[in-house]
Amino acid sequence: MSTVASSPCAVIELRLHGYPSIAVDGRAVPLALKHAFALVARLAEARARLSRGSAAALLWPDASEAVGRTRLRRLLHELNRRLGLPFVAGDADSLWLDAQAAQVECDWLQVRRLARRVLRGEALAVAQAAPLLDRQAERLLDGFALGADGFDEWLHAARREHAALVTRALQELALRWIDDGATAAAQAAAERLVRIEPCSEAGHACLIAARAERGDAAGVETAYFECAAALREELGIRPSALLERAYAAAVARCRQADDAVLNRLLARLAPPAPRTLAGRRPTTIMASPIRTDCC
Numbered sequence: 001m002s003t004v005a006s007s008p009c010a011v012i013e014l015r016l017h018g019y020p021s022i023a024v025d026g027r028a029v030p031l032a033l034k035h036a037f038a039l040v041a042r043l044a045e046a047r048a049r050l051s052r053g054s055a056a057a058l059l060w061p062d063a064s065e066a067v068g069r070t071r072l073r074r075l076l077h078e079l080n081r082r083l084g085l086p087f088v089a090g091d092a093d094s095l096w097l098d099a100q101a102a103q104v105e106c107d108w109l110q111v112r113r114l115a116r117r118v119l120r121g122e123a124l125a126v127a128q129a130a131p132l133l134d135r136q137a138e139r140l141l142d143g144f145a146l147g148a149d150g151f152d153e154w155l156h157a158a159r160r161e162h163a164a165l166v167t168r169a170l171q172e173l174a175l176r177w178i179d180d181g182a183t184a185a186a187q188a189a190a191e192r193l194v195r196i197e198p199c200s201e202a203g204h205a206c207l208i209a210a211r212a213e214r215g216d217a218a219g220v221e222t223a224y225f226e227c228a229a230a231l232r233e234e235l236g237i238r239p240s241a242l243l244e245r246a247y248a249a250a251v252a253r254c255r256q257a258d259d260a261v262l263n264r265l266l267a268r269l270a271p272p273a274p275r276t277l278a279g280r281r282p283t284t285i286m287a288s289p290i291r292t293d294c295c
Helices: 035-045 052-059 065-083 105-118 149-180 181-195 199-215 217-235 241-269
Strands: 009-014 021-024 086-090 094-097 102-106
Touching: 009 105, 021 241, 035 052, 035 065, 035 086, 035 094, 035 149, 052 094, 052 149, 065 086, 102 105, 105 149, 149 181, 149 199, 181 199, 181 217, 199 217, 199 241, 217 241
Parallel strands: 009 102
Antiparallel strands: 009 021, 086 094
């Protein structure tokens, strides 16, 4: 019995960390339709059906329902025409991204999936977690605005929620990698964490600990004083007692490491005591006092 292999669906690469872009099977699609990007981003985030009425109100809040639906219908037609496939599917009441028409590879969705896996307690290798450490991982549609109240409000909330999700995942990764001895990866995660949340004492504590584990005394000092400066400038407060204790412990850890190195060097550099040919330490011969009363 022969079987007919189904033709593979197209691959759509959707980039939503920065200003949005889209490609089909590696071919960039010049999509100068801000409403189309906004709709695709909202459908990708929903991962489910979205009613046509909600989509129209999101994109054109000032239009009547009839006008909004008409604009939405034209937008869908133009979007799918430019992509060359029915990527956004729909019926009389709702819209969705058709997984049978295209396989979606989205940087934003990939980061969200990885962050949720980390927070569920799954063990990820450093290479697997790399997208979470990317310098744009916490961003969503950076530099993009539609000028429609409904969409812009959704985008603001989605950005905050996504950044918080990435922050929690990075903190968990930093702690986990410190425990596992992956100090370079822990330091990278902590550095990304404090870039996102400069006033997060937990982030700075992770960074201090990771650098202490690596014996980086100068890095520990830098992390502590950067934290103190951020708290003072942004919030007008000093580091907490807990952070002070973490800093003191890190300094002590670095000093112990330095002492161990110095002791090894001293043991190596100290000259050995002289020995006789028989392997014994030479004895000191006391000279007899010179008598001055003899005749």
